Amino acid sequence: MEWRNLPTDLVENILSRIPAMTLARFRSTSKQWSAILKSTSFAKMHTAKAPKREDESLNIMLIDSNVFQVRISLGAPYVKVANNPFYLKDPLSNSSQVGVLNVFHCNSLLLCTTKDKRLVVWNPCSGETTWIKPRVIYRESDYYALGYTYDSKSCSNQYKILRVDLHKDVPPNNEYEIYDFTSNTWRILGVATDWFLALYRRGISVKGNTFWIATQAWSPHNNFLLSFDFSAEMFQSLSLPRPFPYSILALSVVREEQLCLLSLTNKELQVCVTTSTGSWSQLLVLDLTFQYEISSSQFSKGMSFLADKQSKVVRCLNSDNVLSTVQENKDIQVNRLGRGKRESITHDNFESSSVLLNYAPSLTQTQQDYTRKRKSPST
Template structure:
């Protein structure tokens, strides 16, 4: 009788590459040969390719300080459904999450002196001790982190940016900010010499596209967010203000997202015409971004809930937008609306219930660990 160990390696790779992501841990524990095979670059590239081509969107959802990896399946002629792939945090409670290039940057709820960077695909983590400036905040929780990278050809050099500011929520005037950056290769911090004539509001997390981070921005003393601003992790500097494809009013929220970390998406609520619009970038460069309208949906379909937690998701092929607030919603053209449950709330006090979410694309990136004897 032919055993699976008798099969050619290429055929074993093809068989195992069809295993769902949530079951890869069991595959690696089966035997040493499968563990080594599953961690090889050829197999991992094939496996991630199949995951990316699947008829689903993967998202990371933060609920009650726990981090869950989920997939949204939208099969043809069937109702969409959400599958929980697994819980990502084992011990630490998570308060915020940021996705960049397959890596997750996690703020810890009970330890403000460090952050955790992880690759869920490999199960790798790195703990980074924060600069002392980041946890001696001037006002309540007024620092934000962003993860990005410099493309060095043969590998990506990851960096961590800390932005903290003497600015309280919706007061973009007279902003005073400090920026510090951490290099994964050298394990060193440095302060950046940055003077701005614009403001990023406190509640914006930022999104990563091609290794750089983007935020909605406004001019100092301006009540409207008419622009986006990007931080280039190669030059370690901000680019110019780039105009949004619409003119938002003061009361209208602007929210950024990304499409597979290759394109920007922006949502704004247009109360004047009773709808929200989503635009997707068709070209994005350091000094120019071009936009195309992706979707317009009447607000009465429940669209306000898409932006309540400051995040939404796009399925460009199916032309739908997704977001979560109490229930997960998928909205599309001609009044299309589907509602689904995510996971039940674990906390009893609704006021303490927190949620955040980001899209997730698996990655082969290996997290560089600090040199022996060097501070993390």
């Protein structure tokens, strides 16, 4: 019997057991398969039935305005960047690829700001995109975050986008609003005046909520952990590890479940993670005293990192596309990626950083039952 003659429910059952990255290549097989892969019900079925293989867990990087798949070994510092980037198609020009300025990762979805000031939610595995029209206008200095709440009625995640309009006022005047995919509209939430975010501070999504390292607006201007709860649609202040780290470098996430903090203290690279009770525990401490030369750019503002407790490895990607592998009792290994020192995109003396992320491929969608694909808005 030919595939096209099989009942749809049987085709869905078979396809739901194929790994996501392999399945993504089947979109052009037939109109029937393409429709199946785009459906919300199939995405849920695939999440439940698809094999969870170790080789399906990979890394992605934002390098030179493109998103690449990257393979990094756990043992030797081997790095292989895919020859071709994931293709983010420009709906305003069928022959053009969109340049990505920055990415925010949440549950296999990427919230991307583009070089031409547009905003899109993109699943690089399935190729699905949703372009978001601004309420007024997007700015390069805006902070964006993608998060979700769980809807018990539909047994699915309801996605939202947070936008924080950072004004230069003193004291701060941080206007923030939310985009809800169920209504396709922005809602103004309020103004925050008691904290500010440095432009190089990258937000991290953990279990649907977002976290940043923020600074108190009032003296003594201490750093603290700022979170945004997408269910309550409000900000919260949380504590950092004690004793307070000398130099906080970046936030990351472990297994999509634990918030991870990287700091540099007296020639030690320290990694802490949050516990189930909300406290902090030490994940790794790597001694750097035996390193003869450590470039200041290796651990710099705007960097991103991944930590692996089992192999005791920390990998840091800086804004010049230099990937540093720090491992216990070994020299720091350096891999130069992309075009080396990348093309700068600057505003207020800030350069958009390259980004290193864990990525678990899936067919996650932004509630397509409610969302319709639209042409990309101009700004």
